[in-house]
Amino acid sequence: MLAHLDEHAIAYEETHHAVVTSMLESARLGLSVEGVRCKNLLMQDKKKRRLLLVVAQADRQVDAASLGRGLGCGRLSLCSADLLLDRLGVVPRALSPLALINDKEGSVELVIDESLCDVSRLLFHPLVNTSTIALARDGWGRFLSSIGCEPTYVVVGGI
Template sequence: MLLADNQHLMSMLAELDIVTTTVEHPPLRTVEDSKRLRGDLAGGHAKSLFLRDKKSGYWLLVALEQTRVDLRVAASLLQASRLSFASEEELGSILGVVPGAVSPFAAINDVHGRVCVVLEQRLLDSDVLNCHPLRNDRTTAIATHDLLRFLDRIRHPPRIIDLPQRMASN
């Protein structure tokens, strides 16, 4: 199975008439790296967690970067058994990305439908979201409604959850 890369992703977005803007920057692995190195990009900034539950179900949880995600609360909201981070090997084989490059765009590589994409409700309050386009040395801005259209097109309509309003510290 050939996994989609950045070029394939951008081609698909163009075929869907989805306009994006991409900037290059040093590779980012953490939210802290992102805040320090990405420059001044307008819009909401997404962080994505690739998780698995006790029953080997996979979840791609996307929240605003400032949201503090409590995995126990998320599991409860999703009615999932205990959530933990999936391994780097699972990340590569299922979503085709490396740590630091996880984003909702990576669902394009889940051709077997093993991953449930979950969006934090507050993401939808942003007109534009900034996400990594399958690599962590670029950030792509996409209109939120276009991201939802993309996820529907790749057969990963997201579940929306309302995470508690606890914000991560700077």
């Protein structure tokens, strides 16, 4: 992952830390990098035809019912750890949109909460939950372009 960022001249700042298993633990880390922490959820529709990687600010509630309706895919639920590993090559609690680099089939849709549109720096796990990287907004956009990902921006819920 980091080699890909380096290869595409995408600047990032990295910090290593203890294993993080929840957003609450993440908030308590006292990271040496600045940016907005994000929650990342791999979700699927009821018929298991669509996979969505939903990205929102850490303190946002994701309204799965209205999000599913708004995206025209009905009821959404969280994917299993096995599916997460199979499609994106990461284990639970290490998920971030950076894992889309492993989605060779392009089967996962990236859905980003509109509240992140004006954020200057975003914090993500680089495929492991023992490290966090900060990406500037332009670097984030360049990463998505480098993997051919076109996100959908929506309101995912409220605080």
